[in-house]
Amino acid sequence: MIILPSIALLAIFVYGFIGQTLKVSLTDWGREAALALHPEISYVGLKNYHELFTGFLNMRFRQDLANMFFFTLAFVGLSLFVGLVLATLIDQLVWGETFFRTVFLYPMSLSLVVTGTVWRWLLQPRGGINVLPTLVGLPAGEFLWLSSREQSLVFDWSHILYYICIIVLVVMAFMAYGHHRRGERQQFRTKAVISAILMGILVIGVAGGITLLDYPEEHGFNKAIWGVVMAAVWQMSGYTMALYLAGLRTISDELREAARVDGAGKFQIYRYVDLPLLKPITVSAVVILGHIALKIFDLIFAMAGPDHVPTSVPAITMFLKTFRGNELAVGSSIGIILLILVSLLIIPYLANSFKTGEQ
Amino acid sequence: MKISRWLRFAIVCAAMVFVFASVAQAAVSGKLEIFSWWAGDEGPALEALIDKYEKMYPGVNVVNSTVTGGAGVHAKAVLKTRLLGGDPPDTFQVHAGQELIGTWVVADRMEDLTKLYEQEGWHNVFPADLVKLLSTDKGIWSVPVNIHRSNVMFFIPDNLSKWGIGVPATWEEFLKIAPDLKAKGVIPLSVAENWTQTHLWESVALSVLGPDKWEKLWNGELSWKSPEVIKAWEMFGDILEYTNADASSLSWQQATDMVVKGQAAFNIMGDWAAGYMTTTLKLKPGTGFGWAASPGTNGIFMMLSDSFGLPVGCPNRENAIAWLKMLGSRDGQDAFNPLKGSISARTDSDLSKYDAYLQSAANDWRSNKIVGSLAHGVTANERFMNDFATVMEIFLQTKNAKAAANAAEAVAIQAGIGR
Numbered sequence: 212m213i214i215l216p217s218i219a220l221l222a223i224f225v226y227g228f229i230g231q232t233l234k235v236s237l238t239d240w241g242r243e244a245a246l247a248l249h250p251e252i253s254y255v256g257l258k259n260y261h262e263l264f265t266g267f268l269n270m271r272f273r274q275d276l277a278n279m280f281f282f283t284l285a286f287v288g289l290s291l292f293v294g295l296v297l298a299t300l301i302d303q304l305v306w307g308e309t310f311f312r313t314v315f316l317y318p319m320s321l322s323l324v325v326t327g328t329v330w331r332w333l334l335q336p337r338g339g340i341n342v343l344p345t346l347v348g349l350p351a352g353e354f355l356w357l358s359s360r361e362q363s364l365v366f367d368w369s370h371i372l373y374y375i376c377i378i379v380l381v382v383m384a385f386m387a388y389g390h391h392r393r394g395e396r397q398q399f400r401t402k403a404v405i406s407a408i409l410m411g412i413l414v415i416g417v418a419g420g421i422t423l424l425d426y427p428e429e430h431g432f433n434k435a436i437w438g439v440v441m442a443a444v445w446q447m448s449g450y451t452m453a454l455y456l457a458g459l460r461t462i463s464d465e466l467r468e469a470a471r472v473d474g475a476g477k478f479q480i481y482r483y484v485d486l487p488l489l490k491p492i493t494v495s496a497v498v499i500l501g502h503i504a505l506k507i508f509d510l511i512f513a514m515a516g517p518d519h520v521p522t523s524v525p526a527i528t529m530f531l532k533t534f535r536g537n538e539l540a541v542g543s544s545i546g547i548i549l550l551i552l553v554s555l556l557i558i559p560y561l562a563n564s565f566k567t568g569e570q
Numbered sequence: 571m572k573i574s575r576w577l578r579f580a581i582v583c584a585a586m587v588f589v590f591a592s593v594a595q596a597a598v599s600g601k602l603e604i605f606s607w608w609a610g611d612e613g614p615a616l617e618a619l620i621d622k623y624e625k626m627y628p629g630v631n632v633v634n635s636t637v638t639g640g641a642g643v644h645a646k647a648v649l650k651t652r653l654l655g656g657d658p659p660d661t662f663q664v665h666a667g668q669e670l671i672g673t674w675v676v677a678d679r680m681e682d683l684t685k686l687y688e689q690e691g692w693h694n695v696f697p698a699d700l701v702k703l704l705s706t707d708k709g710i711w712s713v714p715v716n717i718h719r720s721n722v723m724f725f726i727p728d729n730l731s732k733w734g735i736g737v738p739a740t741w742e743e744f745l746k747i748a749p750d751l752k753a754k755g756v757i758p759l760s761v762a763e764n765w766t767q768t769h770l771w772e773s774v775a776l777s778v779l780g781p782d783k784w785e786k787l788w789n790g791e792l793s794w795k796s797p798e799v800i801k802a803w804e805m806f807g808d809i810l811e812y813t814n815a816d817a818s819s820l821s822w823q824q825a826t827d828m829v830v831k832g833q834a835a836f837n838i839m840g841d842w843a844a845g846y847m848t849t850t851l852k853l854k855p856g857t858g859f860g861w862a863a864s865p866g867t868n869g870i871f872m873m874l875s876d877s878f879g880l881p882v883g884c885p886n887r888e889n890a891i892a893w894l895k896m897l898g899s900r901d902g903q904d905a906f907n908p909l910k911g912s913i914s915a916r917t918d919s920d921l922s923k924y925d926a927y928l929q930s931a932a933n934d935w936r937s938n939k940i941v942g943s944l945a946h947g948v949t950a951n952e953r954f955m956n957d958f959a960t961v962m963e964i965f966l967q968t969k970n971a972k973a974a975a976n977a978a979e980a981v982a983i984q985a986g987i988g989r
Binding site (some may be wrong): 334360531 | 815960966981
C-alpha cells in the first residue's frame with residue numbers, strides 16, 4: 212500500500228510516456244502544421260527508423276551513432292584506467308589521503324554544463340591548452356581540439372551490419388573459448404553454434420554483395436571527440452577512483468598476507484590478488500559510465516554547440532529534430548533507439564544482479 | 571469591549587479597502603505576459619519598451635518571461651511545449667517571416683493582423699517588400715520591432731591601407747586579392763561556428779543569384795540543383811579556402827575580434843557586429859571600423875527582424891493588441907532600436923537618435939531592394955533551416971558542390987519550400 216502511489220506515478224510518468232513516445236515514433240507527426248491544435252497524424256510503421264538508418268539526409272544521425280560509439284569506448288576506457296591508477300596511488304599514501312580523495316572527487320560535483328563551458332575555453336585553438344607549451348619555451352600546440360575535421364578508423368556505413376556481425380562473432384568466440392577452457396561443455400556448445408550461424412550469415416552476405424545503402428558512405432572516429440572525452444574523463448574519473456578505492460579497502464589483508472607467505476612480490480599481489488577481486492567493481496562502473504556516455508547531451512551542447520556535427524551525438528540531433536525542426540516523430544524514433552541502446556547495456560546487468568541476489 | 575469594537579471597525583475598513591482595490595484593478599485590466607529570449611545585452615532595450623508600455627497603461631502588470639541562451643533555441647523549445655500544452659503567452663518574440671509562418675501560422679495558432687495594419691496606417695510606413703515577407707495570402711502575421719541587415723562586410727580602414735588593398739566590390743575581386751593577403755600571413759576572411767557559415771553562404775548566394783533568383787529559390791520557381799545554385803556553392807567553396815581553419819570553435823565575436831586585431835582582413839556578419847564594435851570595443855564607426863555591403867550585393871538589403879505576434883487564445887488579448895500597437899509606433903521603435911543596435915522598420919524614424927552606422931543602414935533600408943535572410947528565419951521554415959545545418963556540414967566535410975545542392979534540394983522538397 213505504501214509503495215502504491217509511487218508505482219502509479221512510475222507507471223504514468225515513465226512507462227506511460229515511453230509508450231507514448233513509441234506510438235509517436237511510428238507516425239508521421241512533423242509534416243506541415245505539426246503544432247496545430249489537432250495536427251493530421253497518420254501511422255507509417257517503421258518508416259522513420261528505416262529513414263534514419265538508410266535515408267540520404269539522415270547521414271548526420273549515422274555519424275552521431277559513430278561518434279557516440281567511439282566516445283563511449285574512449286570515455287569508459289580512460290575513466291576506468293585513470294580511476295584505477297589514482298585509486299592505487301592513493302591507497303599507497305601514508306598521509307594526505309582525504310585531501311587527494313577530495314581533490315579528485317571534486318569535479319564530479321560540478322554540473323556537466325559548467326564543465327563543458329570551462330573546457331570549451333581551455334580547448335580554444337588560440338588559448339588554454341594549446342599555449343601551455345609556450346610557458347617552457349616550446350612552440351604552441353596546433354591541434355584543433357573541438358573543430359578538427361580529421362577522421363580515423365573510417366568505415367563504410369553500407370557495410371555496418373558486417374562490422375556488427377564481426378564484433379559479436381569475436382566476442383562469442385572469445386566466450387566460447389573461455390567455456391571450453393573451463394570445461395563447461397553445455398555453454399561452449401551454445402556459443403559455438405551462435406558463432407557458426409553468424410559466420411554463415413557473414414559469408415552469405417559478403418558473397419551475395421548485400422549492403423545497407425547502394426552507395427558508399429564514410430563515417431569514422433572524429434578527432435574532435437578527443438576534446439569532449441578529456442572533459443568527461445576529467446569529470447568522472449574521480450568517481451571511478453572512489454569506487455576502486457572502496458573496492459581495494461574491502462580486500463582483506465589476510466588474502467594479501469597469504470600471498471606474501473607464498474612468496475609473492477608487491478606487484479604480483481597487485482596483479483593476482485587485488486585486480487581480480489576488483490572485477491565486479493569494474494562491471495558496475497562500466498554500466499554506470501556507459502549509460503552516462505550513451506545519454507550524453509549537456510556536456511557536448513555546452514562545449515561545441517548544437518550544430519557542430521564532428522562532435523554531435525544522437526541526443527543532440529533528437530533535441531534539434533523535435534524542438535527546432537518540428538519533426539516530432541523522427542525525434543521520438545531517435546529517443547526510442549537511444550532507449551534500446553541503453554537497455555542493451557543495463558538489462559543484462561540487472562538480470563545478472565537479480566540472479567546473484569537470489570542465490 | 572472598547573477594543574473589540576475598534577477591532578471590528580478595523581476589519582470592516584480593511585475588507586472595504588480590499589474590495590475596492592480588487593475592483594479597481596479589474597477595471598484597468600490585469601496582466602500582459604511577454605515571452606522572449608532577450609536578456610543580457612539585449613535586456614535593456616526590452617526594458618525600455620516595457621517601461622514605455624507601463625507608463626501608457628499603468629493598470630497593466632507586465633510579466634516579462636525570458637528564456638535565455640542559444641540564440642533562442644531554448645526559448646523556442648519552451649514556447650512550443652507551452653503552446654502544445656494550451657498555455658500560450660499573450661505575445662511572443664519570433665523571427666519575422668517563415669520561421670513564424672512555417673511553424674505557427676500554418677498550424678492556425680496566430681491571429682491575422684491585417685486590420686491592425688490598416689487601422690494604424692502601417693502600410694504607408696513599412697516598406698512593401700517587408701510586409702510581403704511577413705504575410706501569406708491569408709493575412710499579415712506579426713509586427714516587426716527592429717531590422718537587422720545580414721549582408722554587411724566589416725573591416726578596419728587603417729589595416730586595409732597598410733596592406734595596400736581596397737574593399738572588394740565583388741567576390742571575384744576578393745579572390746584576386748586574397749592570395750596576397752594569405753602570403754602576408756593575414757587571413758583574408760574570418761568565419762566562426764556553423765551558423766555564421768550559413769550566414770556567409772547567404773551573402774555569397776545572393777551575390778551569385780541576384781535578388782530576383784534569390785526570391786525564386788524560396789517560392790519554388792528555381793531548383794536547388796540549377797547551375798546557378800551549384801555555382802554559388804562552388805564560389806562559397808573557393809572563398810572558404812581563404813578562411814581560418816579553427817572556425818567552428820569560435821563565436822561570431824571572436825571572428826570580429828580577428829578583424830579588429832588585424833589577424834584577418836574582412837568579416838561578413840550581421841550588423842549586430844557594428845553594435846559590438848561600437849559599444850563593447852569602443853571603436854568609432856567610420857574611422858575605427860568600416861563597412862560595406864558584402865561583395866556583389868550593393869543596393870540590396872538582406873534583412874532579418876524580430877517581431878511579435880498575437881497567438882490565438884491568449885489570455886489578455888486587448889493588452890497584447892495595445893502592446894503590438896506600441897511596437898509598431900514611431901516612438902516605440904525609436905525607443906527600442908538605438909539600444910538594441912538595430913534600425914527601425916519604419917521609413918519615418920527619427921535618425922538623430924541613431925549612431926553613424928545605423929544612420930547609414932537606415933538610409934539603405936529606405937532606398938535598397940529588400941530581400942529576406944535564410945540564416946535568420948525569414949525565407950525558410952524551421953524544418954528547412956534545421957536540416958540546412960546538416961547540408962552545410964555535408965559541404966564542409968566533402969567540399970562537393972553537387973552533393974550539397976542535391977541534399978539541399980531533397981531538404982527543400984521534404985520541408986515543402988515554395989508550396
